[in-house]
Amino acid sequence: xxxxxxxxxxxxxxxxxxxxxxxxxxxxxxxxxxxxxxxxxxxxxxxxxxxxxxxxxxxxxxxxxxxxxxxxxxxxxxxxxxxxxxxxxxxxxxxxxxxxxxxxxxxxxxxxxxxxxxxxxxxxxxxxxxxxxxxxxxxxxxxxxxxxxxxxxxxxxxxxxxxxxxxxxxxxxxxxxxxxxxxxxxxxxxxxxxxxxxxxxxxxxxxxxxxxxxxxxxxxxxxxxxxxxxxxxxxxxxxxxxxxxxxxxxxxxxxxxxxxxxxxxxxxxxxxxxxxxxxxxxxxxxxxxxxxxxxxxxxxxxxxxxxxxxxxxxxxxxxxxxxxxxxxxxxxxxxxxxxxxxxxxxxxxxxxxxxxxxxxxxxxxxxxxxxxxxxxxxxxxxxxxxxxxxxxxxxxxxxxxxxxxxxxxxxxxxxxxxxxxxxxxxxxxxxxxxxxxxxxxxxxxxxxxxxxxxxxxxxxxxxxxxxxxxxxxxxxxxxxxxxxxxxxxxxxxxxxxxxxxxxxxxxxxxxxxxxxxxxxxxxxxxxxxxxxxxxxxxxxxxxxxxxxxxxxxxxxxxxxxxxxxxxxxxxxxxxxxxxxxxxxxxxxxxxxxxxxxxxxxxxxxxxxxxxxxxxxxxxxxxxxxxxxxxxxxxxxxxxxxxxxxxxxxxxxxxxxxxxxxxxxxxxxxxxxxxxxxxxxxxxxxxxxxxxxxxxxxxxxxxxxxxxxxxxxxxxxxxxxxxxxxxxxxxxxxxxxxxxxxxxxxxxxxxxxxxxxxxxxxxxxxxxxxxxxxxxxxxxxxxxxxxxxxxxxxxxxxxxxxxxxxxxxxxxxxxxxxxxxxxxxxxxxxxxxxxxxxxxxxxxxxxxxxxxxxxxxxxxxxxxxxxxxxxxxxxxxxxxxxxxxxxxxxxxx
Numbered sequence: 099x100x101x102x103x104x105x106x107x108x109x110x111x112x113x114x115x116x117x118x119x120x121x122x123x124x125x126x127x128x129x130x131x132x133x134x135x136x137x138x139x140x141x142x143x144x145x146x147x148x149x150x151x152x153x154x155x156x157x158x159x160x161x162x163x164x165x166x167x168x169x170x171x172x173x174x175x176x177x178x179x180x181x182x183x184x185x186x187x188x189x190x191x192x193x194x195x196x197x198x199x200x201x202x203x204x205x206x207x208x209x210x211x212x213x214x215x216x217x218x219x220x221x222x223x224x225x226x227x228x229x230x231x232x233x234x235x236x237x238x239x240x241x242x243x244x245x246x247x248x249x250x251x252x253x254x255x256x257x258x259x260x261x262x263x264x265x266x267x268x269x270x271x272x273x274x275x276x277x278x279x280x281x282x283x284x285x286x287x288x289x290x291x292x293x294x295x296x297x298x299x300x301x302x303x304x305x306x307x308x309x310x311x312x313x314x315x316x317x318x319x320x321x322x323x324x325x326x327x328x329x330x331x332x333x334x335x336x337x338x339x340x341x342x343x344x345x346x347x348x349x350x351x352x353x354x355x356x357x358x359x360x361x362x363x364x365x366x367x368x369x370x371x372x373x374x375x376x377x378x379x380x381x382x383x384x385x386x387x388x389x390x391x392x393x394x395x396x397x398x399x400x401x402x403x404x405x406x407x408x409x410x411x412x413x414x415x416x417x418x419x420x421x422x423x424x425x426x427x428x429x430x431x432x433x434x435x436x437x438x439x440x441x442x443x444x445x446x447x448x449x450x451x452x453x454x455x456x457x458x459x460x461x462x463x464x465x466x467x468x469x470x471x472x473x474x475x476x477x478x479x480x481x482x483x484x485x486x487x488x489x490x491x492x493x494x495x496x497x498x499x500x501x502x503x504x505x506x507x508x509x510x511x512x513x514x515x516x517x518x519x520x521x522x523x524x525x526x527x528x529x530x531x532x533x534x535x536x537x538x539x540x541x542x543x544x545x546x547x548x549x550x551x552x553x554x555x556x557x558x559x560x561x562x563x564x565x566x567x568x569x570x571x572x573x574x575x576x577x578x579x580x581x582x583x584x585x586x587x588x589x590x591x592x593x594x595x596x597x598x599x600x601x602x603x604x605x606x607x608x609x610x611x612x613x614x615x616x617x618x619x620x621x622x623x624x625x626x627x628x629x630x631x632x633x634x635x636x637x638x639x640x641x642x643x644x645x646x647x648x649x650x651x652x653x654x655x656x657x658x659x660x661x662x663x664x665x666x667x668x669x670x671x672x673x674x675x676x677x678x679x680x681x682x683x684x685x686x687x688x689x690x691x692x693x694x695x696x697x698x699x700x701x702x703x704x705x706x707x708x709x710x711x712x713x714x715x716x717x718x719x720x721x722x723x724x725x726x727x728x729x730x731x732x733x734x735x736x737x738x739x740x741x742x743x744x745x746x747x748x749x750x751x752x753x754x755x756x757x758x759x760x761x762x763x764x765x766x767x768x769x770x771x772x773x774x775x776x777x778x779x780x781x782x783x784x785x786x787x788x789x790x791x792x793x794x795x796x797x798x799x800x801x802x803x804x805x806x807x808x809x810x811x812x813x814x815x816x817x818x819x820x821x822x823x824x825x826x827x828x829x830x831x832x833x834x835x836x837x838x839x840x841x842x843x844x845x846x847x848x849x850x851x852x853x854x855x856x857x858x859x860x861x862x863x864x865x866x867x868x869x870x871x872x873x874x875x876x877x878x879x880x881x882x883x884x885x886x887x888x889x890x891x892x893x894x895x896x897x898x899x900x901x902x903x904x905x906x907x908x909x910x911x912x913x914x915x916x917x918x919x920x921x922x923x924x925x926x927x928x929x930x931x932x933x934x935x936x937x938x939x940x941x942x943x944x945x946x947x948x949x950x951x952x953x954x955x956x957x958x959x960x961x962x963x964x965x966x967x968x969x970x971x972x973x974x975x976x977x978x979x980x981x982x983x984x985x986x987x988x989x990x
Contacts (some may be wrong), residue, residue: 101220105332105346108219109165109436112194112326115214116163121196124164125734126437129190129388130397132748138397139169143195144302144323150199151267151304151321153546154627157751160201165328166193167384167437171400178407182374185340186296189404190381192328200319204272207301207322208240211274215298216244219335225277227251227289231258231270237303241272251289260302260323267304267317274299276334296334299326342373346432350376353428357421371411378408379422379451383429386447387440389685389699391802392454398801402454402497409458410499422455423448446681449701450802458497465498466506471946471957473510482511486518493519494526544576545626548591552631556596556607556652556780557728563651567594569613572644573632581643582616590618590633590642596652597633599625602747603687604664604779609652616640628750657780659691662788662810665726665781666716667694668758669788670808671742672773673715674698677708684744685803689779692813693794700804704796713793719758719772723786728756733776742775754778758785790814861897869904872916877909880984883934884912887980889973892918895925895964902929902962913939915948915980917973924952924973926965935960939987947983951976 102111113123127146131137137145143166149155168191171178180187196210215221223244229251230237241250252258261268277284279294289295305320329341336344342351351372355365365372385401392402405422412421426448434441472488484507492498504514550570555561572582573589582588590611597620600606606623617639626632642648667687674682678700686697704712733753737743741755756777761769782788789811799805809817829836832846868890876888886905892898898918905914906929914929928945935941941963942956949956949965952972956965967976 101218101335103335105328105344106436108332108335109192109194109328111218112214113163113165115218116196116210119161119210121161121163122157122159124162126164126166129167129169129385130390138400139171140166141168141170142166143168143193143325144197147197147199147323148262151262151323155750156628157199159751160199161197162199163196164194165436166195167388168193169381169385169400171404178404181377182370182411185342186293186330186333188329188341188377188381190377190384194326194328194331195324196322197324198322200321203305203320203322204237204301204303205240207303207324208237208244208272211299211301211324212244215274219331221276221334224281225284227275227277227286227295229253229258229273229275229289231255231272234258234270234272234303237270237272248286251286253290257290260300260304261308265308265310267306267321268308268314269303269305269320271300271302273297274301278334278339296330298330298334299324342376347373347376347380349432350380350425350428353425354421357424358416360416368415371415374411375408375415375425378404379425380429380433382408382422382451383426383440383447384433384437386450387437387443389683391450391699391800392457393801405451405454406458406461406497406499409455410501414501420452420455423452426451443681446679446699446701453701453802461497462502465492465496465502467957468492468496469498469503469506473507473512474943476512482513484512484514486515486520487522489514489519490522490526494522544573545591545630545632548626548630550591550593551627551629552592553594554596554598554631555594556598559783562596562654562657565594565596565650567592567611567648567650569611569642569644569646569648572642581641582637583641584616584637584639586637588618588635588637588642590620590635591630592633592648592650594650595623595631595633596650597623597631598652598657598660598780599623599631601625602689602744602777602779603667604660604689605691607652607657607660609650611635611642611648611650613640613642613646613648615646616642618642656691658782658787659811659813660689661780661782663691663694664689664777664779665758665785666720666788666791666808666810667696668756668773668775668777668781669716669719669785669791670694670696670712670806671698671775672758673712673719674700674806676715677711678704692809694808694810696806696808697799697803698806699802701802703798704804704806709793709796713791716791719760720785720788720791722760723784724758724760724772725769726756726758726781726783726785728754728777728781730754736776740774742773744776747776749776756781790818792817861893861900869901869908872905873908877912878981880913880981881988883939883984883988884909885914885981885984886912887915887917887977889917889977892916892920892925894920895927898925898927899962899964902927905929906931913944913980913984915944915977917977919970919973922970924954924967924970924976926952926956926967926976928958928963928965930961932961937988939984944980944983944987948976948980951979 102108117123127140129140131140131145143164150157169189171189181189216223227249228241228245232252232254238250258271260271275289275295276298277295302323304323305317306314307317308314329344329346332344332346333341338344354372354375382401382405390397390401392398392405409422430440430444469492489500489503492503493500500519507514548571555565569590570593571591572579574582574586597607597609600623609620611618611620611633616637618635619638620633620635622634624632667689671684682698682700685699688695730752733749733751736753736755743749753776756775757771758773759769759771791808791810792814793806793808795807797805825839826836829839832842834842872888873886877884877886890901892901898916902914902916911931911933913934915926917924917926926945926948928941930939930941940960942958945956945958945963945965949967952967953969954965954967956963958964
């Protein structure tokens with residue numbers, strides 16, 4: 099077998115090798131962790147197996163391997179500033195890993211790694227080193243089979259002990275290092291210190307569980323979690339010193355160079371910028387491919403941050419036209435064959451990135467104006483240092499780069515407080531790290547070792563009430579109890595339950611649990627484990643006890659309302675993708691009894707005509723009374739059939755596939771599949787049971803994410819009846835038949851328009867008289883320049899601008915500042931004739947200075963500007979200061 103050299107061959111060889119050793123090859127999970135709010139991004143291969151390691155999930159295999167998409171943007175080795183200057187640091191990377199869930203342990207993990215590296219990849223053994231935890235003699239013994247003892251080094255907890263969190267699974271680890279320098283200079287002292295020693299592979303031996311007191315208890319079934327970065331092993335296999343010189347980055351770099359028209363020498367001179375753009379746009383392409391869009395919070399903010407850093411470097415290197423989408427195309431070309439989602443979502447990815455690049459240009463314009471205002475204020479205060487907090491505010495709130503702030507400030511004779519900026523940045527990162535702490539769900543943890551399980555029968559609609567069951571466990575205030583009494587808030591585990599537990603966007607069922615001696619009102623239901631339903635409620639009568647027989651009943655009418663809404667979300671999802679495009683994937687939902695809420699990816703508002711088409715398509719499939727069927731099958735088989743898996747959802751190896759099928763008339767149950775999705779929710783049996791369907795709103799909830807709210811069944815009928823009643827009442831008020839109401843409204847609109855036009859004409863005539871009086875009574879001379887400053891009566895800002903225009907025209911050459919009170923707040927307009935603007939008088943600056951006196955701000959163009967404030971009482975004082983302000987501006 100030939101030695102793999104390209105990164106694609108290395109990835110494939112790794113997976114094939116572990117498949118030959120009986121490992122299940124598991125596809126990469128999304129960069130957005132499914133069902134794990136403790137993580138900002140998937141940052142390790144083990145993330146998708148977390149519940150397996152914790153014992154909360156079971157799968158049909160005990161050993162697995164994967165090539166996992168990962169993203170890291172914080173921590174001691176991955177601060178953004180290191181990406182570019184460092185030859186080996188990245189935001190996005192691929193983690194090759196093999197895993198054992200209570201199957202093999204240290205001996206096999208070390209053997210498998212050694213054989214792959216030395217026999218398959220044929221790395222020279224004399225360049226390999228192993229590190230182990232201080233007292234891990236077992237790992238030392240196994241390593242001596244392959245390496246001399248002097249190349250097996252012991253390190254402490256910081257380097258060679260891994261923990262999932264403050265509590266939970268943990269254990270020692272062993273790292274494999276490869277020396278890339280001259281053999282004669284190879285020493286033990288260089289490992290973990292010298293850049294010539296590359297950490298290739300980390301083997302984690304999960305053999306303990308740490309409790310809240312810090313005590314370590316051996317796990318009954320130790321596990322293995324390993325990780326090897328594809329970028330680093332490619333660097334070693336391809337014999338280069340930087341991961342940026344591997345074939346993972348060279349095509350992207352070549353694209354950047356072609357777009358810039360750089361020579362090789364120019365490319366080398368800008369090597370940091372090339373690395374930043376290649377790394378960040380590779381990461382951004384994968385993030386958008388996994389449904390993350392630029393925004394101002396969480397992972398959306400991180401995406402915006404790395405995109406804007408890449409754009410800033412691009413501008414510094416010479417890009418004058420948009421380039422981001424063109425570079426992203428190369429990323430898709432290079433990676434799309436393995437990560438199919440990139441190719442499938444190519445158009446959406448490119449459009450989203452192009453929109454963000456356009457938005458960044460607008461940000462630069464805004465930031466320049468804000469920075470200019472800041473520098474002017476500091477100058478007036480006699481300060482020459484831009485506070486670090488202000489520089490960070492421009493960066494964090496407005497996306498204005500620090501380097502650009504520093505450059506512009508220095509051109510104006512200012513310096514920037516870098517220490518204050520770094521301090522504000524550190525505080526922000528601390529907040530981000532706190533929001534992404536990896537910890538165990540303590541609520542579910544108390545049920546992890548509970549030796550009981552539940553059987554869910556709620557898909558059988560004949561078993562929704564009076565279901566015979568038994569109370570297996572009762573918890574009160576987090577503690578297990580034998581009995582609970584009237585008034586107690588409890589968590590109850592049943593042997594059999596018809597209650598749907600909240601999940602997949604669908605709210606939980608409510609209802610009652612009854613025994614011969616007590617009654618519990620159930621208000622919520624959650625799944626603590628795959629096989630354990632926990633019923634939250636209050637004992638409203640008598641006493642309940644563990645091991646008592648009971649009867650469980652859900653609120654059936656409420657369940658039907660929920661089922662109508664849930665099936666309608668599937669119809670809506672398919673209709674959205676048919677009308678808007680396949681990119682309009684679900685990004686979240688709420689299926690409640692009274693309405694449904696559906697969030698989806700789309701980069702612009704849905705037009706009225708598109709909404710009508712979407713609504714009409716859903717109604718057509720409801721009226722066709724199509725069959726709603728479901729079956730269980732292996733997850734990979736379902737995905738291979740094209741069944742839709744939802745963004746952010748976590749699925750097991752066996753999944754429930756829900757289909758909506760229009761019968762073909764053959765009577766054998768076959769037909770055309772309209773919708774097929776992975777779904778564990780409850781649904782109607784035929785779409786006709788949904789009843790009326792109506793979309794009531796469409797809106798934006800974030801960058802690139804839209805939301806539709808819709809009603810079905812009884813709620814939709816009530817909504818339609820209510821709107822018809824309002825329509826009829828309005829028609830009666832206007833004295834026309836309902837079918838003539840639109841015509842009558844248009845006629846009224848025309849009447850109002852004509853009246854507004856007449857009012858505007860009168861206002862202009864009155865304004866002309868007022869202007870004459872203002873010019874005669876309020877004009878002063880400042881260094882030979884006519885200046886008018888007066889408080890007037892104005893109905894709006896537009897009216898005030900019109901009056902300022904009239905005064906300026908009457909002056910021929912001069913300065914005008916008019917003030918008025920509008921909606922209880924001071925309003926100001928400044929106007930300067932063109933000849934004086936050419937001499938340096940700026941209406942925007944003047945308006946801003948006057949507005950400060952009334953506690954406000956504003957700005958605008960050299961010849962016309964507007965401002966506002968908060969303090970009405972200071973408006974006369976502000977207008978009195980106009981001549982002095984004009985004099986100062988003329989003299990400066």
